[in-house]
Amino acid sequence: MSARFYADLPLMSGSAISLPEQAARHVQVLRLQPGDRITLFNGQGNGEPGSEGEFEATVTRMGRSDVDVTLGAYTATRREAGRAIHLVMGMPANERMDWLIEKATELGVASIQPLMSERSVLRVKGDRADKKLAHWRGVASAACEQCGRNRLPLIHQVASLTDWLKNGLAETPADAGTRLLLSLQNGTRPLEQAIASHGALTFLSGPEGGLNPQEEAAAMACGFAPVSLGPRVLRAETAPLLVLSRLAQ
Structure with missing residues (x-):
């Protein structure tokens, strides 16, 4: 090749x-x-x-x-995943975000919306946010070169979770499908039980420390259904990749 x-x-x-x-x-x-x-x-x-x-x-x-x-x-040549999965996530810090974008691209993510929430370690705005975005798009294009994808995932500008739920969510594509929230709340349904079809998915995942209860409640008020990945607590950069590995076939 x-x-x-x-x-x-x-x-x-x-x-x-x-x-x-x-x-x-x-x-x-x-x-x-x-x-x-x-x-x-x-x-x-x-x-x-x-x-x-x-x-x-x-x-x-x-x-x-x-x-x-x-x-x-x-x-x-079609090498895209069978379903569109849109990742909305609290950014992990430092090189973990680069690693996450690279691996999510390899696993077939359709788009990534980086967010800042109350517990976020990484916080960027202005010129620094623009430079980060350009860098992340470069990471994604390099991952596409390596893995064989011919379509780049869309990486959006950094936003705060509050602003995105109020304004950015309205700009989500009409085909963004079911909205899911990765949560550690007791009694939350397993991921597989919350997926009724093979349609598109938009899933929200928190940063290190997760989303706080108020942020989870705000997301659920916007139509996000809480789901669990199992009994173990996964790192902020690991949980989204587990979802993609299970669902983006």
């Missing part, structure tokens, strides 16, 4: 393009030469609505800081 690269550009068989900076840098690190073949994807398939696939490409020129390629055949 040839090396895969994400190119945020219009792609069309037969056209010649210069690779984006990050992809060009990776090609140079791999010491590829003119004539070598690579695979490119841009998350938009062949441009038709709902299409999903990738393009063959041949390196034609290696410059000091740029790389030119000619696009070859397009192959329609």
Whole structure:
């Protein structure tokens, strides 16, 4: 299998393009030469609505800081999960958030909404939030290159839980499906019992220390049903991945 690269550009068989900076840098690190073949994807398939696939490409020129390629055949290839799962979560701190985004992307998450709640350790806003978002989107695109996905998960701007429940939730796609809340409350139904169909899911998970009772109550007032993952208490970055591994097939 040839090396895969994400190119945020219009792609069309037969056209010649210069690779984006990050992809060009990776090609140079791999010491590829003119004539070598690579695979490119841009998350938009062949441009038709709902299409999903990738393009063959041949390196034609290696410059000091740029790389030119000619696009070859397009192959329609579906590698997305069978159901759309949207993760809404209190951000874990430091490199744990990077790790979570990487693994959630590999497991097929459709979108990620990072949140700040009362117990959140990681808090960002303004320029720092913008830089974090750009970094996380880079982590997701690199994970897609590695795992074979041709569609990038949508990663939203950081928001507070309170603001998101009041305003952001109204912008959730109509096909976001059943709303579930990962909870440690006694008597909460197991995850599998709360899922009645194979439709889309939006699930809310807390940061280190979880959501407080008031935040859980606010989420349930917005239609989130509490569910349990079992008797053990999982880390903030582990619980969402367990949901994805069970459901995003």
